[in-house]
Amino acid sequence: MGMESPCQKREIRPLAEADIEAYLDIYLNSYPAYKTLDAECRQFYREKHLLELREDRQVKTVGLFEDGVLIATMKLILFSMNYFGKMQPACGLMALEVHPLHKKQGAALEMVRYFEDYAREHGALLTLLLPFQIGFYRRMGYGFAGKLYEYRLPTAVLPAPERKTRKHLRLMRPEDFDEALACYNRFAAKNHGMVEKHEEEIRGARGDIQVRRIGYYGSGGRLLGYAAFRFESASETNYTQNRISVEELVYENGAVLRALLGALRLQEDLAQTVVLRTGEEDFHHLLHDPQDVSRRYIDFGFLQTNVSAVGTMFKLVDVRDFVGKTAYRQFPAGTLTAEFRYYDEMGCRDECIRIHFADRCWAIAESDAADVTVTCGQGDLASLLMGSCELAGMIRLGAVSVNNEAKAQELSRLLHCSQKPWLNSDY
Numbered sequence: 001m002g003m004e005s006p007c008q009k010r011e012i013r014p015l016a017e018a019d020i021e022a023y024l025d026i027y028l029n030s031y032p033a034y035k036t037l038d039a040e041c042r043q044f045y046r047e048k049h050l051l052e053l054r055e056d057r058q059v060k061t062v063g064l065f066e067d068g069v070l071i072a073t074m075k076l077i078l079f080s081m082n083y084f085g086k087m088q089p090a091c092g093l094m095a096l097e098v099h100p101l102h103k104k105q106g107a108a109l110e111m112v113r114y115f116e117d118y119a120r121e122h123g124a125l126l127t128l129l130l131p132f133q134i135g136f137y138r139r140m141g142y143g144f145a146g147k148l149y150e151y152r153l154p155t156a157v158l159p160a161p162e163r164k165t166r167k168h169l170r171l172m173r174p175e176d177f178d179e180a181l182a183c184y185n186r187f188a189a190k191n192h193g194m195v196e197k198h199e200e201e202i203r204g205a206r207g208d209i210q211v212r213r214i215g216y217y218g219s220g221g222r223l224l225g226y227a228a229f230r231f232e233s234a235s236e237t238n239y240t241q242n243r244i245s246v247e248e249l250v251y252e253n254g255a256v257l258r259a260l261l262g263a264l265r266l267q268e269d270l271a272q273t274v275v276l277r278t279g280e281e282d283f284h285h286l287l288h289d290p291q292d293v294s295r296r297y298i299d300f301g302f303l304q305t306n307v308s309a310v311g312t313m314f315k316l317v318d319v320r321d322f323v324g325k326t327a328y329r330q331f332p333a334g335t336l337t338a339e340f341r342y343y344d345e346m347g348c349r350d351e352c353i354r355i356h357f358a359d360r361c362w363a364i365a366e367s368d369a370a371d372v373t374v375t376c377g378q379g380d381l382a383s384l385l386m387g388s389c390e391l392a393g394m395i396r397l398g399a400v401s402v403n404n405e406a407k408a409q410e411l412s413r414l415l416h417c418s419q420k421p422w423l424n425s426d427y
Helices: 017-027 039-055 107-121 134-138 174-188 199-206 254-269 319-325 378-386 391-397 405-415
Strands: 010-014 059-066 069-083 086-098 126-129 148-154 169-171 212-217 223-233 242-251 273-278 307-309 313-316 336-344 349-358 361-364 372-375
Touching (some): 010 107, 017 039, 017 059, 039 059, 039 199, 059 107, 069 126, 169 254, 174 199, 174 212, 174 223, 212 254, 223 254, 242 254, 313 378, 319 349, 319 361, 319 378, 336 378, 378 391, 391 405
Parallel strands (some): 086 126, 242 273, 336 372
Antiparallel strands (some): 010 059, 126 313, 148 273, 169 212, 212 223, 223 242, 336 349, 349 361
C-alpha cells in the first residue's frame, strides 16, 4: 500500500522551461505561507523560476517524473563552505516539494538519494539542508550544525558608540552591494561552517531595497564589516513604535562588531527594540544587561536572554574523504586512535571507521588498534567531527556510548572546536 505499482516508470532529470506550469502547480501548493494563488502571484513565481532556469549555474532545479508526469521537485546548490578555515565544496538541498496527491509514495526519499549522489559526484564533503521536518532527516542520517540565537532587546542595551569609531562608519548605498558581498565572502572564509552566498540569494538581496546597511571602513577605505537591517513597525496604532530587525552582522573582528552595534544603538530614538541573530554562543557577555524584552523568568532565578534554534542539518558524504581532505585541521597535542561505529541510514548497513590523532593532525587508520570505541548515530558522527557538539556532553546525555571513559575524555579534548559551525544563509 502507498508505493507505486511495478509498471510505473520514474526518472529524475533537470527541469526545462516547458515544465514550468507543472512546476508551479507543485511549488504553489507547497510551503503555503505568503502565497495568494491568484494570477499575479503565479506570474511572479513564473518569471522568477524561468529566470533561475535560464541563468543559474550554481543552483540546479530537478524534478521527479512518474510516467512522464512531474510529481516532485527540488533545487540543488553547489556551495563553497568553510571547513576549519579552508573553503571546500558542499552541496545544499533547497525547496524539496512533492505534489499534494503523490505524497507518502517514497518520492521525497528518492529525491534525497538523488541529492546525495549529486553531491558525491561534485566532490562535496557535506550535504546541507534546512529541515521542514527534523525527524524526517534525522532518520536519513542527518545531524545538526551549530545553533542560532535570536535576541530581542531594548536598543539602549547595545554597546554605546565610541567617538573614535564614528569616523569609520558610513551609510551604505545600493551601489555598494558588491562591496558588501565581497566583505561577506571574506567573513565566510574566516568562520568555520559558513558558506558563500549562492545566485538566488544574491539576486534577492540585491533587489531588496528595504534593507539598510551601515558599513565600517578601515583606514585604507576597505570595508571591514557591516550591519544589514530593516525597520519594522512594532505597533498597529502608534507609528513611533518601531524595531530594528538585523538580518546580517558581518565583522572582521570584535572592535568592528562593537562599532556596528553602537551605530545601531544610535537609532534608539527611531526604534525602541532590536532583533538580532547570531551563532556566537557567548554573545550575551557583550551586553551589560542581556535580559530580553519578554522579561520572562525561568525557575529558579533565571532571566531569559534569547531563544535558540536548530536549523542547518548536515551529513558527511564520505567519512574517509572528509578526514583526508581536512587533514590540515589543527588539533591539541595528543596521540590516540578512535573507532567510530554507526549505522548508515540510507545504505542500511553497519559502518566502522578508525581515525588516528597524532602530530596535531588526524588521518584514517587502516590497522591500528583502537584506544576507544564510540558508538553513535550517523548524524551525531557528522556533528562530532564538524565540532557542533562535545563528545563529553553527548556521553553524559547518553546520546553516544563508549567503551573507555578515560580515553573518551581525551578524545573529547581532541575533537573540541573553539567555534561551532553555524550559518544563516537563505536556501
